[in-house]
Amino acid sequence: MLWILSLGFVSSAFLAEDSEVSPPKVILLIAEQNIEGPQRAWWASEIDLSATETTIAKRLIEAGYEVLEPSNLAMVIEKNRAFRKVDLSDSDSVELGNLSQADYVVLGKALVSGGGNVPQSNFRSCFANLSVRLIRVNDGKVLVYLDATGSSAHTDVITGGREALVKGAQDLATKIVEALKK
Numbered sequence: 001m002l003w004i005l006s007l008g009f010v011s012s013a014f015l016a017e018d019s020e021v022s023p024p025k026v027i028l029l030i031a032e033q034n035i036e037g038p039q040r041a042w043w044a045s046e047i048d049l050s051a052t053e054t055t056i057a058k059r060l061i062e063a064g065y066e067v068l069e070p071s072n073l074a075m076v077i078e079k080n081r082a083f084r085k086v087d088l089s090d091s092d093s094v095e096l097g098n099l100s101q102a103d104y105v106v107l108g109k110a111l112v113s114g115g116g117n118v119p120q121s122n123f124r125s126c127f128a129n130l131s132v133r134l135i136r137v138n139d140g141k142v143l144v145y146l147d148a149t150g151s152s153a154h155t156d157v158i159t160g161g162r163e164a165l166v167k168g169a170q171d172l173a174t175k176i177v178e179a180l181k182k
Contacts, residue, residue: 022066023064023065023066024065024066024103024104024180025065025066025067025068025100025101025102025103025104026060026065026066026067026068026102026103026104026105026106026180027067027068027073027093027096027097027100027102027104027105027106028053028056028057028060028067028106029088029093029096029105029106029107029108030050030052030053030056030106030107030108030109030110030130030132031050031087031108031109031110032050032051032052032053032109032110032111032165033109033110033111033112034112034158034161034162034165035112035113035114035126035157035158035160035161036114036157036158037158037161050110050165051162051165051166051169052110052130052165052166052168052169052172053169055165055166055169055170055173056106056169056172056173056176058173059170059173059174059176059177060173060176060177063177063180065177065180068100068102073096073100088107090107090133090135090140090142091140093105093107093135094135094137094140097135097137098137102137103136103137103138104134104135104136104137104143104180105134105135105137106132106133106134106135106176107132107133107135108130108131108132108133109130109131109132110128110129110130110165110168110169111128111129111130112126112127112128112129112161112164112165113126113127113129114126114127114157114160114161115127118153121153122155123153123154123155123160124153124154124155124157124160125151125152125153125160126151126152126153126154126157126160126161126163126164127149127150127151127164128149128150128151128161128164128165128167128168129147129149129168130147130148130149130150130165130168130169130172131145131146131147132145132146132147132172132176133145133146134146134176134179134180143179143182144179146172146175146176146179147172148168148169148171148172148175149168149171150163150164150165150166150167150168150169150170150171151164151167152164152167
């Protein structure tokens with residue numbers, strides 16, 4: 001009997017070492033609007049991720065999370081036209097998370113506004129405001145509300161707006177990783 005228990009222990013230990021635990025899967029659903037541009041969201045019509053989502057995705061991947069790519073979700077979104085709108089509700093985002101087997105959804109908005117001109121220059125101030133909710137998919141619970149800001153000055157307001165978004169997204173990404181670790 002001791003031999004059987006020992007064998008059971010060895011095989012359990014072997015299985016634990018041999019099996020890989022997959023990292024938590026995250027979907028980023030952040031609608032973005034730069035200065036003088038329309039509000040965009042890749043899941044509604046755009047193909048590529050926004051500056052905000054790209055910046056946050058890089059940080060999540062570095063922290064060991066799996067970010068689900070738009071190409072992985074295209075079939076799910078195509079089948080359910082309800083997902084093809086910029087302003088997704090919490091329940092729609094949770095449903096999308098369930099269908100794509102995600103663990104978390106980051107749902108939010110990023111908006112850039114233009115300020116005045118910088119004195120004695122051709123630069124214009126640009127300010128980004130980002131806000132998101134981190135939602136656990138398995139129970140639909142909003143875990144935390146987070147926000148961040150970023151600013152930039154540039155001669156081209158679109159480029160300045162993108163720079164402001166990236167700065168705000170870097171701060172927001174750190175907050176998201178911290179919230180996911182809790």
